[in-house]
Amino acid sequence: MAEYILLRHRDIPNIKDIGVYQEHGGFEAFRKAVTEMAPGDVTAEVKKSGLRGRGGAGFPTGMKWAFMDNRNWPHYVIANGDESEPGTFKDREIMEHNPFQFLEGVAIASYAVGANRAYVYLRGEFWHIAKWLDQKIAEMEAAGFLGDNLFGTDYSLRIYTHLGAGAYICGEETALMESLEGKRGQPRLRPPFPPSYGLYGKPTVINNVETLTNVPMIIARGADWYRTYGTEKSPGVKLFSLSGRVNKPGNYELPLGTTFRELIFEHGGGIIDGKKIKAIMPAGASSSLLPATDEVLDTPMDYESVPKMGGMLGSASVIVLDETVSIAWLVKKTVNFFRHESCGKCTPCREGTYWMERLTGRIASGEGALQDVETLYSVAKQIQGKTFCPLGEFSTMAVVTGIERFREDFDALVKAEASE
């Protein structure tokens, strides 16, 4: 691409230094928002850009901001830096290398919804990033971009980091808020949604790190400019975390609507040892398994097209599987992940992941029977639609689509006769 919009450190090496960031227009968008725009105008511009949430669900960002309940104060903004979906490592690169653009995005979002306090929630493993961002926040305060009476107005803002302690479920927005309140990270019943009942019971906007990092450029250059990237319904650029059996794993910033084929074969250098590609997990461990047919490979990666192939774009963490990978083994891995990460609040997920783990373990080790595959499928089906939060649903995606689309990999491992 001509120019990076999110991974700008790849064009401008020292953009992590506040001086360099400022030389390249840093904080001008925040200044413009606070001194020249009404909060509602900022939200309107983001709405017009068509920016959609990069944390998984793809919800329109400006619309979310506009939902904030203006009868109930104070308001909060939270940046979701939990980044725990297996296969996802994009927010980390942003925060490590282009921290000010992200923090400026947090600041603009806060101004737009009238929040004077914002939190960056980081997964506990991001210990070094918490320290790093604390330092960057202090630099912003010293330079007058955070604190009281910003740019000579009566607007004030402070940003704080909050370190989690190892729990995938804390990426779910309501579990995250429980965690930020110092509790066990278990999801809340929704609705009410965070814009009416969020952190400390107050209206809260929560956005993914990547989502927020788009905002300064949208405000600086305008929604129309942003829409020159991507597709009509999925405008803009996206970070694709590419991993698995490819030659060049890594983050790739590409317009939404780029095909899987271009990502994997042009940017990712194709499959290790020239093997044959077998399947794609477009959204990390929570993905449906897409067989790597020509039709799938030529599918544009955007919020509308991937579902038509029976998957989701999600956080766009693309895990590539080649012919050496057994789908029965893969499903055992994903189920093990979700069993480990189930928060235990509701029975279908807690018990269901436990049973799926036993069954997938037996099948993958060659100890299973044909009946185990049937049972596994029906357990997964029974979990669907009955769990308190989406994690339970996620745990079944690879199982159900794996058995439906790669049945032969399971049959190859199980004995025809029932065994103990």
Next chain:
Amino acid sequence: MSSLAEKYPDEVQAILAKYPADQKRSAVMALLYLAQRDNGGYVTKAAMEDVGNIVGITANEVAGVVGFYSLYHDKPAGKYRLQVCTDVACALRGAVQFVEELCDNLGIKTGETTPDGLITVEEVKCLAACDHAPVFQVQTADGLTYHQDMNVKATLELIEQWRKEETS
């Protein structure tokens, strides 16, 4: 044992200052990291009581938090917890063989601690570094560090380094 508030007054104040005055409970997670650091890598019952007192909740509620999150520990282990990601994406790039070979070399199984009490090897879930497998983090009382694009030889050298530091 003196309380964290007496021992580290500035740090405790700085942690509390991050949250609204009437939302002290939010500080519990950061205080638990402090307690863990203070006690060589795990949190005692007494420390949970102390943290509870600072934020105004019971020791039982604190224990509930400790039990929920995987980076808090209520039992001692090796000084270095070497936590290797063997999740989907890393497993596709050799992480399982890596941890097996490493353990063979150390003469332990995952979850176990070397006889000198220095190293505990653990398998963990995705660390958001899938493009740098094999990858592990090292958790000590003082915090966490990432080690990316690792191999067994380099890891054993790192461990040798720790052993030297220990005896010098």
